[in-house]
Amino acid sequence: MMAGDMPVAEMDRLGAQAAAHPEWCAPMLAVLTEERFSDPDWLFERKFDGERVLVFREADHLRLLTRNRKDVSDTYPELAEALACQPVQDFVADGEVVAFDGKVTSFACLQRRMQIKDAADARASGIHVFFYLFDLLHVSGRNIEGLPLRQRKNLLRKVFRFCDPLRYTQHRNELGKDYFQMACEKGWEGIIAKRADAPYRHGRSRDWLKFKCAKGQELVICGFTPPKGERKGFGALLLGYYEEGILRYAGKVGTGFDDAFLDDFRKRLEKRRRDTSPLDPAPDVAGAIWVRPEFVAEIGFTEWTEHGKLRHPRFLGLRRDKAAEDVVRERPS
Secondary structure (H helix, E strand, O other): OOOOOOOHHHHHHOOOEEOOOOOOOOOEEEEEOOOOOOEEEEEEEEEOOOEEEEEEEEOOEEEEEEOOOOEOOOOOHHHHHHHHOOOOOEEEEEEEEEEEEOOEEOHHHHHHHHOOOOHHHHHOOOOOEEEEEEEEEEEOOEEOOOOOHHHHHHHHHHHOOOOOOEEEOOEEEEOHHHHHHHHHHOOOOEEEEEEOOOOOOOEEEEEEEEEEOOEEEEEEEEEEOOOOOOOOOOOOEEEEEEEOOEEEEEEEEOOOOOHHHHHHHHHHHHOOEEOOOOOOOOOOOOOOEEEOOOOEEEEEEOEEOOOOOEEOOEEEEEEOOOOHHHOEOOOOO
């Protein structure tokens, strides 16, 4: 069967229901766990350090949307072009946009591309991106979210022509422990364990589990400290996360910035200054300058302290695919 050749009769045989092309589908999200296991009923995929994107195509109308519904088609024009050339005319697919630093995906590298909003500037940036597709939700007038994951991935591989910058996300069957060990040895962020017979569920589900090699998560930027000495922009960013609707202090991060970011981001922070701390309770930080909690940062760290603060944090980049009010502390379950 050629890519894109998916007879409706076969779709019907699989139990897919006829459906109009959706305007939006909330992505399925994984739950963090410290359990590592192997199981024949699960499959295991590489966890990418990139930007989650869903692609919606209906004839000539194509949209690349982040998980908070921002259209990034002009940020990744080569991806939009490759998807528009696919033989299948009606689909919704899920995946991760990544950039590489050597053989390892790098959010810090992708960060430079994420800030570009003009298609011509994006093409001229010199930052090469790839789109790893790992799920298919809708195809050829059929909603396939209710099909088992294995069937959805099989359909994904059949209907797309995969060549750079589009890549199919390979998986391992059963041997999750071995794959996780290999992932960490290669410097990957981790792996995602997925229940092989599960449907696609909108929102967070234990049918997808995150095995992380290193600790890291999104946190809200609540303020900053002034720079000292010859440093530009700011000294450190003050971070927080939501707990039952209350913004709690998570500590500060002062590493991971280059001079260009320090200078540019200080200007953006200045436009969001406020007189009081958005954190409850307000931390006692000398010289703190508070801002409206709108920016979300990706932060790597070694561990949480017993007082709920980050140990050895480092700034990896800004995230635009998650709303600040959705940022909570990830706890293994």
